[in-house]
Amino acid sequence: KPMKVDYILCYNYKKRRISLHRLSLTSQPELEAGLPEGEESQLSEEEKAMMREEFESGLLEQGLQLERDKESRSQGIGFIRLHVPWATLSREAELQKIKVPVKKVCLLPQKHTCTPGSFLSNLLLYEEWANYGVMFKYQPLDLIRKYFGEAIGLYFAWMGVYTRMLVPPSLLGLIVFLYGVLTVNTNVPSQEMCDDNLNFTMCPLCDAVCDYWKLSSVCSLTRASYLFDNGATTLFAIFMSLWAAFFLEHWKRRQMCLKHAWDLTTVLTTVVAKRVCVCVFVCLFLFLWQREQESLTLEDRLPGYMINVSVVLMMMGVTFSAVFGVILYRITMLSIWSMNPDPEAKASVRMTVTTTAIIINLLVVLILDEIYGAIAVWLTKLEVPKTEAEFEERLILKSFLLKSMNTFAPVFYVAFFKGRFAGPPGDYVYLFGHFRMEECAPPGCLIELCIQLSMIMLGKQLIQNNVFEIVIPKLKKMYRTYKEKDKGGEEDEDEEETKRPKQQWDKDFSLDPYEGLSPEYMEMIIQYGFVTIFVASFPLAPLFALLNNVIEIRLDAAKFTTEIRRPDAVRCKDIGIWFNILIGISKFSVITNAFVISFTSDFIPRTVYQYMYSQTGSMHGFTEHSLSYFNVSNFEADSSPSSTLFTGVTICRYKDYRDPPWGAQPYSFSKQYWSVLAARLAFVIFFQNLAMFLSMLVAWLIPDVPRSLREQVRKENMLLMEFLVQDEQEA
């Protein structure tokens, strides 16, 4: 009878190295493959063979059963199939404290170590999970955990919770957007902007080549801006802060339940568990290597740290210069294209340049993302962390830092810096002496922020999902198949006896190796950033995220079941550092939303006008009030339009709160400016503290452990007590 296969080691013989992958205790037959990756070894072929033998004898000593193919003379890949008998497994489970066996009678056999058998096949998972047909069903989490282990189970559980939690904000975001659509016609400031009768002559937006323009010419953009910048957005932003707190609490509770159901409460630390596993099973090498690491002093590590800090700083510099480069592109393009004498081309210049700039931005973000990922791995290796858990954690922190900055830097620029340093007419700020600092589109920066956000978010999701997650693996697979065929032909000629029927492990070996959960988490966390950090300027973000995730879950499922080798099962208590990152993002989002509402949107100036300056208490006259006067005779030599379609312009208007030319201090900030600024800042304080207080209240009101779970644990404890008492009395 053929032996059950629990785990497969594979190595390249007569060519490069043995590769010993860390072992895990899964008892699923026929579908395991060790990864041939690992550090290059400098050992000779004989030494390797010896080490292999020693290793294998160690395994046999531990009670494992081995089965191997005959080695062929020439080079190739050898497979060693392992089977772990039930007795060994039980002992191991006990050692790892999977359930503390108070008395052997009652608690063993464990529910943990999944019973051998074929009912849990890949096929079942594929049908129940990795299928678009079951898109709206809950995921079969217990199956996933049994087949892939706890770490991957927790990831998909988290994805499920996150996706489900996205439904309410998606709906509310849509309602906020629809509210904007429905009320845009009754909104006074938009109407005033579109009213030709008010006839505001605006100052030119660039030097010499730009003409004066009528405010009513940007009417449509103003109306579009209102869709995302109405009163409901503020409420929505507060709601989203609460939502974030609620989401985190909800996940905590869900995780508690899973921890209990999956029996993870007794995992002391992954370090201990893994150590024991490694110690009992194999890996003298790993141990020696680790001991060597532990003796590294601070002095040995210092250069690593220094390189780390300096490279991270350098990468930040790269990010900022990429953003700056795009700004330069925009400024120069604008000034060059504006010289085009064709008036129609001139009209569309702004939009064209903005759009191309965003696309460039997106491409830069995508490329740097890949580069930063590689750099983070390199840097973390330099640090030589002691354990694999520590390695993971540091890698995640670093790559999160780099990638999130890379993604959000251009958005931050548009939200908080663009157009703030342009200077008033007559006192423009120039970059390199030539290029005038860019200003936002006339109806405010919010609409630009909105476009930027939606483009980067959608672009990143679509391109990373489709190109990076589907197309590139396909290409890789094709390349590998092509290469193998090449080699296979060679081998065929070489030797006939290695020919054996293709086994499952041969097929699995041709699959992609599993690359960890970090990229998957990272993608979702960055998306979470889009959903929370700038939700005040783009209320549709949750909806887009929801649509993406519904597909993403099944895509990932398909990838895990069919595209990659079965990963080692890893036990872990929780989603670890990702939860802290989520908390950090949620806290940060409160601040950014407060600033977006008060500084990027026109919410505060409008409110201040209504309650402080308006004569009638309505918004009528807001547009007039928000524009300052400029005397065109104050233009510097080459700033005024060289040719103009407007005649007899003596005063033009610009959007700022400054004293008029006839005031005591012309063009200095007016009293309105300071009062609006005070109101903006007061709003930031109010919003931030309100949101923080409400989040704390939510976190406090929702207990971390659900009542039902608490009751259950209590009952289980009572049962245990009773059992102990009984046992005592019997003894």
Place this chain on the structure above:
Amino acid sequence: KPMKVDYILCYNYKKRRISLHRLSLTSQPELEAGLPEGEESQLSEEEKAMMREEFESGLLEQGLQLERDKESRSQGIGFIRLHVPWATLSREAELQKIKVPVKKVCLLPQKHTCTPGSFLSNLLLYEEWANYGVMFKYQPLDLIRKYFGEAIGLYFAWMGVYTRMLVPPSLLGLIVFLYGVLTVNTNVPSQEMCDDNLNFTMCPLCDAVCDYWKLSSVCSLTRASYLFDNGATTLFAIFMSLWAAFFLEHWKRRQMCLKHAWDLTTVLTTVVAKRVCVCVFVCLFLFLWQREQESLTLEDRLPGYMINVSVVLMMMGVTFSAVFGVILYRITMLSIWSMNPDPEAKASVRMTVTTTAIIINLLVVLILDEIYGAIAVWLTKLEVPKTEAEFEERLILKSFLLKSMNTFAPVFYVAFFKGRFAGPPGDYVYLFGHFRMEECAPPGCLIELCIQLSMIMLGKQLIQNNVFEIVIPKLKKMYRTYKEKDKGGEEDEDEEETKRPKQQWDKDFSLDPYEGLSPEYMEMIIQYGFVTIFVASFPLAPLFALLNNVIEIRLDAAKFTTEIRRPDAVRCKDIGIWFNILIGISKFSVITNAFVISFTSDFIPRTVYQYMYSQTGSMHGFTEHSLSYFNVSNFEADSSPSSTLFTGVTICRYKDYRDPPWGAQPYSFSKQYWSVLAARLAFVIFFQNLAMFLSMLVAWLIPDVPRSLREQVRKENMLLMEFLVQDEQEA
């Protein structure tokens, strides 16, 4: 041989009721006394005797040994002395999972249940701990814990950590204060205020009876104000935010170590542990009662909750009206005393009224404190919480809410509201049509805040420590002794046979009952509030707290060892809800300090003047700039001084940023006002976010579990593993 006494039950027979106090497992001989408090029972004397018998037979069944005095015919106090044999104790320890006994061989006897013996006598503790001679030594925490149990041990450990952590801020606060003392002579604004040559004629501070006054007449108060309001204070406030974060982290680590050393990690929940204890030992009544509680539906509880909410709201109303009453007292007193024609009396009116008002405030705070304590207990009983732990938690929350509000409401009034609604000259705000709203003393509200704070903090500490903690217990004891003598005489006549030599338990019974740790914690937490919440206005607060605590620890120690009955040992994992309250206070303090610095102190106006308005970049001219002009002809009929010593006053000055009478909009807020307001608000945002970020960084950088402890736990686990493996191989 006399039996060892582990625990003593006592009851009043032939008179009122049995009182069964919850039991605890301590094995210290000779020094335990059950408390005779409990709910009144309506049972007849016979029923009680039956219940008592049933109860006692239950105890005997559980393996306890009983010893009792002969009951005398008439009424009196009966003592039942219990002894718990070692076997029973061990079983109990096992059931409570004090250490999970994997194999009986190795881990029992526990280090937990303290070995019987007399080396741990009260006397030793008294010598080593409750003694002013050992004031500067560490506390013997292990002894305390062994004698009093974990809950009290943790309290004293916390006190120790808190007191030690107070040393750096005390020193730094002193340095900040000394910096003020040393630089007061070089401080330009104070010099300007004292400069007679500048000759500012100020507007009168009250209607009709007050005269104009010279700014230089408040010179000394200004100088005093500078001592607490200099640049160093701001840095000190940021330091204190960091200190708070550091303190919390440090305590977490200390608690971890204690938890490990005292073997508290396996206390599942106090609920479970206590339940088991209760269940195994006694208390059929308690069980029935509890089951009855559990069946209470929301409807049954609703009236309780409603009363709760409404009473808490009402109490808040009472607090605010108390504060308001003191304000009214101040306003009326000021206006009445100001009519005194004697100019010397007039000069001292302000100070006298302020001081008496603060004393009244203090008395009100102290009295309400006691009342609120009683109300909180009453309210929590109405809620009928399920378990004692829940009862504690709710009681603490309620009394903390009421007491802290009571203590801090007057301080908040002075810090943020006093003088803000007085209105500019000519447009004063009147209360009830007669009384002008009070203004702060001329050099700003900060000095008043300072006086208020120091008086309430010192007064509360001194009076509560001395009167409430020392004098009142003494009086109570005297009263009890007097009463007992009275009764004793009666008994003497009644029966001669009850006469037996006075035992230790008779003596202990005459001591005060133990009233829980809540009052002790509450006192410290309120003090922590003084130390953090308003530290920006009173940098000496940590020093006063430190001085108080050094004495307080020994005072409490003496109280616990000599003044009260030995408390039941209570096992608990941590300091529970108090830690959350500490976190809450620390977060709140960041906000209040930000507001105190930017709105109560003159730090922001001075900085804005220096960098925006000053011609020379120095502070010269700040006083001039911060005073607005008022044309005395604009006074309303009865507002102008009826008789004045000043001649030819046409313009007087007042402290505010308003446009002068000759401006476009006389007496409206000037541009300076808005720019200073914006700066104040910006500072709040900056300070709050900086402090929060730094606190988070501190919390993140300091691991919760100290490295040494982690290593130790890992080693212990390794040993356990080895033991298990060995055991496995032997089997």
